[in-house]
Amino acid sequence: MSGDRATDPEEVGEEAVVGAVETSHEVVEALRDLGAATVTEVATETGLSKGGAYKHLNTLRKRDFVTKTGTEYRLGFGFLDLGGHLRFQYPGASTIKDKIQTLASETGEACLFTIEEHGRAVTLFRETGNRGVFTRTRVGTRLYLHQTAGGKAILSQLPEETVDDIVDRVGLPGATENTITDREALFDELARVRERGYAFNREESTDGLVALAAPLVPDDEILGACAVAGPRYRIGGDQLESELPETLLGVVNELELNIAYS
Amino acid sequence: MSGDRATDPEEVGEEAVVGAVETSHEVVEALRDLGAATVTEVATETGLSKGGAYKHLNTLRKRDFVTKTGTEYRLGFGFLDLGGHLRFQYPGASTIKDKIQTLASETGEACLFTIEEHGRAVTLFRETGNRGVFTRTRVGTRLYLHQTAGGKAILSQLPEETVDDIVDRVGLPGATENTITDREALFDELARVRERGYAFNREESTDGLVALAAPLVPDDEILGACAVAGPRYRIGGDQLESELPETLLGVVNELELNIAYS
DNA sequence: GGACCCGTTCACCAGCCGTGAACGTGCCGG
DNA sequence: CCGGCACGTTCACGGCTGGTGAACGGGTCC
Numbered sequence A, B: 001m002s003g004d005r006a007t008d009p010e011e012v013g014e015e016a017v018v019g020a021v022e023t024s025h026e027v028v029e030a031l032r033d034l035g036a037a038t039v040t041e042v043a044t045e046t047g048l049s050k051g052g053a054y055k056h057l058n059t060l061r062k063r064d065f066v067t068k069t070g071t072e073y074r075l076g077f078g079f080l081d082l083g084g085h086l087r088f089q090y091p092g093a094s095t096i097k098d099k100i101q102t103l104a105s106e107t108g109e110a111c112l113f114t115i116e117e118h119g120r121a122v123t124l125f126r127e128t129g130n131r132g133v134f135t136r137t138r139v140g141t142r143l144y145l146h147q148t149a150g151g152k153a154i155l156s157q158l159p160e161e162t163v164d165d166i167v168d169r170v171g172l173p174g175a176t177e178n179t180i181t182d183r184e185a186l187f188d189e190l191a192r193v194r195e196r197g198y199a200f201n202r203e204e205s206t207d208g209l210v211a212l213a214a215p216l217v218p219d220d221e222i223l224g225a226c227a228v229a230g231p232r233y234r235i236g237g238d239q240l241e242s243e244l245p246e247t248l249l250g251v252v253n254e255l256e257l258n259i260a261y262s
Numbered sequence C: 001g002g003a004c005c006c007g008t009t010c011a012c013c014a015g016c017c018g019t020g021a022a023c024g025t026g027c028c029g030g
Numbered sequence D: 001c002c003g004g005c006a007c008g009t010t011c012a013c014g015g016c017t018g019g020t021g022a023a024c025g026g027g028t029c030c
Helices: A019-034 A039-046 A050-062 A078-087 A093-107 A149-155 A160-170 A183-196 A238-260 B019-034 B039-046 B050-062 B078-087 B093-107 B149-155 B160-170 B183-196 B238-260
Strands: A066-069 A072-075 A110-117 A120-128 A142-144 A199-202 A209-216 A224-231 B066-069 B072-075 B110-117 B120-128 B142-144 B199-202 B209-216 B224-231
Touching: A019 A039, A019 A050, A019 A072, A019 B019, A019 B050, A019 B078, A039 A050, A050 A066, A050 B019, A078 B019, A078 B078, A078 B120, A093 A110, A093 A120, A093 A224, A093 A238, A110 A149, A120 A149, A120 B078, A149 A183, A149 A199, A149 A209, A149 A224, A160 A183, A199 A224, A209 A238, A224 A238, B019 B039, B019 B050, B019 B072, B039 B050, B050 B066, B093 B110, B093 B120, B093 B224, B093 B238, B110 B149, B120 B149, B149 B183, B149 B199, B149 B209, B149 B224, B160 B183, B183 B199, B199 B224, B209 B238, B224 B238
Parallel strands: none
Antiparallel strands: A066 A072, A110 A120, A110 A224, A120 A142, A199 A209, A209 A224, B066 B072, B110 B120, B110 B224, B120 B142, B199 B209, B209 B224
16 A cells, blocks of 8 residues: 655656745745744845745645744744654654664664655654654754664665765765765775674764664565664774674564564 | 743735745645545646646645645645754743653643644653553644643643634634533633642543643743643542642643753 | 557747836834 | 936736646556
8 A cells, every 4th residue: 555665766856846836945944044034034034025925825824834923934833744644644643653662672772763755865754762852853854874773774675776876965074073975985895784783883974972773674675774873982882792682683583573463 | 041931813805915936835735635646636636737736746745745645645744843953943842842741741641731833732852651641642643732731731821812813713612522622611720720729631522532731831921831641540530639630730840940940 | 570658849829037117114213 | 406317016918838638658456
């Protein structure tokens, strides 16, 4: 029922596009950047006329994408509704969320479930244990696949040409001095991940942050990756090497069985 | 910095609207209902021509609101990104989320933070304890204020004319036989809530589900409500009457202090 | 191999988006 | 109390673009 989950490497056609919708998106972005704004502020920010900005804000308001309080406009929570709906449409979503939560309470650290979209990593679920929170990764943020443990776990399960396409499109930007920024090095790393069964992130996205992730492959098809992340000083040593992989792989295997037979 | 948080009872003007953006939203809704669809399916669902549907899908794709996999279109996670961003812009968001989480692990039940928007209740944060999950309330869903504990807690803090406006606009639809569907009865209930300091939901939205909520009012201004919800057979009796209110009020008071001085 | 089906492109015309100016209202200073 | 300003909202109009229907091309199933 849920079809093919592979990535789509096509470039988006610059033509065949509805201009008014694009300006609408620009209004949304302006509102996101400004936080709260009046009509004239939105107009100057987007370059629209006052009347035009008004029309757009009004249109967005009809669908709860924008809220008006007196004379102030801000983004509304219509986006949350759609996003939340979508999150639980993903195959096995509620099972995944449950397991991520138990993983979080067992390890005490921040645990994530991440998928690939448009060559980037998107976090669908995030639960934190009783220990202090560390990452600033939010549900929905788009990160680079090659900079994160979950991303590398996903990449390790994709055919080589797909990985090539993704690298062509989004590049390999660096974040810390540990980030893999070379294509060869990335492929080597992916081979190691494939062999080992899970991926590390040793301060490759943020200084002081390490993580561990395993791909979720219930049916010969990569669904995403489960990760445990925490500060290096807490889980850096033995835990990252031996204890955590065991618990992580246990949870992921269980998940795969649950999802495959349902 | 964050301005007025009161509700805005204005009706949205039917005119002064951008048509192309509305059809774009219709495409999104079609895609949400269909789950995954081809261009022609979207076209027939929305009544657009094939070419027109294509243009719209393409436009949405540029902003990650739509994903294309081979010949299949589905909603993308761009909405999640915006929604998540927004969630943490709300005043005191991360403090609130933390406290909701501790509340969940202390009580073991599902705990929510809910706000009011457009006369409806929107759940911003939801955390579940170690006991079985019960409600199907998702982050982002819009519920009726008068049907939920959190909603009634919020209403109890609003001026009477605002409550009147809201009731005029959204009505008092029933969900179970316990739902308050009469305006007089609602005002009586709100007076009791105000006096007591917290609100109950005794199977007023879903059979078998009870809840308890307290308004969060850090600065003379209602921010939202914190709620604990669970099945009647588990928390129905003494807990709901004495134990839970105490822990809930404790957490909310602490939250109010944290938010007021920050 | 041919007939269909579907996604994508293309040209075209009417309707609509966006503009700029006009209107009205609330607020501040005098 | 009053006048002026600034802002949201409305309005009429013109150029452009959104949406149409038909044509193209590639894939797949008989």
